[in-house]
Amino acid sequence: MVTVFSKLRFRTFAIVFLFPFPFMTACAPVALTVFGVGSAVGVNYTLNGYAYKTFTAPVTEVRSAARKGLKRMGIEVENETHDDKGYTLTALAGDWDIEVFLEPISDKATRMRSTASRNALQKDRATAIEIVLQTENVLVGS
Numbered sequence: 001m002v003t004v005f006s007k008l009r010f011r012t013f014a015i016v017f018l019f020p021f022p023f024m025t026a027c028a029p030v031a032l033t034v035f036g037v038g039s040a041v042g043v044n045y046t047l048n049g050y051a052y053k054t055f056t057a058p059v060t061e062v063r064s065a066a067r068k069g070l071k072r073m074g075i076e077v078e079n080e081t082h083d084d085k086g087y088t089l090t091a092l093a094g095d096w097d098i099e100v101f102l103e104p105i106s107d108k109a110t111r112m113r114s115t116a117s118r119n120a121l122q123k124d125r126a127t128a129i130e131i132v133l134q135t136e137n138v139l140v141g142s
Contacts, residue, residue, distance in 0.1 A: 043132045053132045054111045057139055060130040062112060063087050067102050069134030089120030096124055100131060 007057040041118045044052045055062050060089060067077055070091060075098060079090045103111045116127035 001055065008049050010134045019113040043135075045125055045129060049115045049117055049128065051114050051124070051125070051128035051132045052111065054105065054109060054138065055136070055139060056109055059086065059110045060103050060110060061139065062102055062135065063089075065138035066102065066135045067130070069131060070098070070100070072134050072138075073130065075131075093127070096127065098127070098131070 041052065046052070056141055059064075066089060070077060070089070071074075074091075075091045075093045077089050077091050081088045086101060089098075089100040091100075093096040093116070096118055099115050099117075101113045103113070105111050114128045116124035116131070118124070120137040
């Protein structure tokens with residue numbers, strides 16, 4: 001009876017605690033990304049290459065600040081489009097494609113998404129985050 005109970009306990013332990021580990025390999029990078037970068041600078045960064053931040057400012061102010069922030073970085077906006085979802089600014093910095101999307105959440109809040117990519121696989125996290133931070137600096141007057 002003791003051996004059957006011990007085997008049952010071990011199986012339960014293995015199923016509940018050990019079995020899920022191989023399937024949780026992607027959780028650590030996500031946790032490090034969200035909690036490490038996001039909490040450190042106030043910018044969320046995802047594994048698909050986007051840096052996000054929501055500003056308490058109208059989309060027109062954030063749009064102007066984003067353009068000034070890019071100019072501070074020596075990046076000239078090549079194209080700007082506007083549709084019912086928001087504004088998209090595109091630029092080229094060296095051989096990196098820059099895209100900034102501004103989505104109005106309300107009259108007084110705007111969500112910003114930026115990415116810097118060389119191709120479908122190469123993303124530049126530092127540049128994407130710096131674009132958001134420069135936009136924030138312009139908005140607060142630094």
